[in-house]
Each structure stands twice: as structure tokens, then as C-alpha cells.
Amino acid sequence: MNYRHIYHAGNFADVLKHAVLARLVRYQQNKDKAFRVLDTHAGIGLYDLSSEEAQKTGEWQTGIGKLMQAELAAPVADLLEPYLSAVRELNPDGGVKLYPGSPKLTRLLLRPQDRLSAMELHPDDARALSRQFEGDFQVRVTELDGWLALGAHLPPKEKRGLILVDPPFEIAGEYERLVDGLAKAYRRFATGTYCLWYPIKKGAPIKGFHEQLQALEIPKMLCAELSVRSDREEGLSGSGLIIVNPPFTLKDELHTLLPVLKTIMAQDRYASQRAFWLRGEA
Numbered sequence: 111m112n113y114r115h116i117y118h119a120g121n122f123a124d125v126l127k128h129a130v131l132a133r134l135v136r137y138q139q140n141k142d143k144a145f146r147v148l149d150t151h152a153g154i155g156l157y158d159l160s161s162e163e164a165q166k167t168g169e170w171q172t173g174i175g176k177l178m179q180a181e182l183a184a185p186v187a188d189l190l191e192p193y194l195s196a197v198r199e200l201n202p203d204g205g206v207k208l209y210p211g212s213p214k215l216t217r218l219l220l221r222p223q224d225r226l227s228a229m230e231l232h233p234d235d236a237r238a239l240s241r242q243f244e245g246d247f248q249v250r251v252t253e254l255d256g257w258l259a260l261g262a263h264l265p266p267k268e269k270r271g272l273i274l275v276d277p278p279f280e281i282a283g284e285y286e287r288l289v290d291g292l293a294k295a296y297r298r299f300a301t302g303t304y305c306l307w308y309p310i311k312k313g314a315p316i317k318g319f320h321e322q323l324q325a326l327e328i329p330k331m332l333c334a335e336l337s338v339r340s341d342r343e344e345g346l347s348g349s350g351l352i353i354v355n356p357p358f359t360l361k362d363e364l365h366t367l368l369p370v371l372k373t374i375m376a377q378d379r380y381a382s383q384r385a386f387w388l389r390g391e392a
Contacts, residue, residue, distance in 0.1 A: 119157035120170030120209040122375045123349035126336045127307050128215055132192035134272050135219045137357040144223035145270035147216050150256030151277050152228035154235050155214040155242040160207050180374045229256040260291045265299035276307040285319040293326050303355045310348035312341050330390035332356045334364050340380035
């Protein structure tokens with residue numbers, strides 16, 4: 111309950127997560143039929159990067175700050191357009207003072223027929239999130255443990271859905287919880303697209319985590335990872351995404367995006383990236 115994303119908003123991990131999230135939302139919109147986004151650990155929705163908390167760490171400066179200043183080749187700029195256009199919409203005077211969390215980013219990309227269900231357990235953050243979307247009939251904010259939403263809120267009534275699971279990883283056992291949560295959700299809604307975020311740092315059980323996911327025998331699971339520095343030091347060195355039922359174009363898009371993001375946001379010579387099938391179209 112002590113986690114506050116404001117200290118980390120807009121960092122390299124947010125860039126990877128939100129760039130991919132925007133691609134997944136756009137893919138859902140290839141069909142006219144409505145869909146729902148379920149954001150299980152939504153946070154407050156919008157972050158002021160000029161705040162004392164964000165300035166204290168300055169993590170955004172080596173994340174979204176660097177990306178916004180980078181010269182991007184046309185293929186990369188096209189892939190990042192949904193994400194970066196949302197950031198620019200919040201900052202019409204240029205620069206990056208306001209940064210969208212996943213629910214705000216999603217909302218900026220939704221069509222009139224699409225819906226967002228945002229879950230947040232922390233009472234203060236849930237209230238802030240509710241204020242952010244007050245009067246918005248396309249968004250439902252619920253003060254709820256996001257892990258419970260994977261059972262109670264699936265399948266969505268639209269029968270089409272994108273589920274973002276982005277826990278804070280502040281307690282032990284979160285990797286295992288992520289595997290169990292996916293297993294439960296997939297049993298209820300096998301046709302949904304899932305995007306699961308996880309941290310990469312010194313001692314993280316990534317190999318075992320991947321093996322547990324593979325053991326679920328879900329047909330299509332794509333993995334994307336981006337590390338900006340060596341994991342020999344303490345602290346977050348990288349992050350990963352597991353995408354279940356990804357769009358068929360996503361792996362090629364990641365092969366275009368990830369090397370560029372690595373180059374822009376690398377903090378030492380050990381920066382790395384990869385995209386590969388955990389299960390599926392190997």
C-alpha cells in the first residue's frame with residue numbers, strides 16, 4: 111500500500127509498457143465492434159512530472175523525456191504515433207509536464223463505442239482516479255484489488271477485451287501471482303488479449319517465471335523485454351511484457367521498436383532487448 115507510481119512515471123519501463131499498450135488498443139480498433147479495456151492496477155491516471163516526487167527521482171528524464179527529443183525514422187514514428195500523440199495532447203505547449211498513466215492513455219485512444227474498467231486498491235489513488243474520470247460514461251472506476259477483477263470482471267459483456275495487468279511488485283510472490291492470475295483469467299476469457307508487466311532486476315526469477323507461463327500451455331504468448339543497464343546493481347534495470355493472443359503483426363513491430371528504444375534510453379553498455387515467442391509461432 112506504500113507504492114506511489116509518481117516517483118517512476120514516464121520512466122523507461124512506462125515507455126515500453128505504454129507504447130505496446132497503445133499498439134494493442136489500436137489493433138482492437140481494426141474492427142468496428144466495441145471492446146473493453148480492463149486495467150487491473152490503474153493508479154491515479156495522470157502524473158505531474160513537475161511535482162516534488164517526480165523531480166526527486168527524475169526517472170522520466172531518461173525515459174519519455176529522451177524519447178520525446180529523439181529523431182525517429184518514419185517506421186518507428188508511425189508505430190509510436192498513438193502513444194506519443196496522446197502525450198503531446200496533454201502537453202500542447204511542448205515538453206512533458208503531464209504524463210498519462212495507462213488508464214488515461216487508454217481513454218485518450220478509445221472510440222465512442224469502447225469502454226474502460228479501471229481498478230485501483232489504494233483508497234487515495236482510487237479517489238484521485240475517480241475524480242479524473244468523473245462524468246465520463248465510457249469509464250468505470252472501482253476501488254478493488256485488481257487480482258480479484260481477473261475473476262469477477264471477465265468475460266466483458268462486449269465479448270472483446272484487452273486486459274492490462276501491471277502490479278507494483280512490492281511484495282514477495284508477485285511473479286507467481288501473475289502466473290496464477292493469468293491462468294484464472296484465461297479460463298474465463300480465452301479469446302481476450304492480455305498484457306502482463308513484470309520487472310527485471312538483480313536476482314529476479316525471470317527464467318522460472320517464463321517456465322511457469324509456458325507450463326500453462328496457452329497457445330500464443332509473446333514476450334518483449336527491454337533492459338537499459340546491467341542487472342548487477344540494485345534497482346530496476348529492465349522490464350518485460352507478456353502478451354497473450356497478440357496481434358499477428360506485433361512481433362515484427364517489436365523487432366522494429368525495441369532496438370530503437372534501447373539505443374535512446376540505454377544507461378550503460380549492457381542495455382539489451384529481445385522479443386520472442388514463449389509459446390506459439392516459434
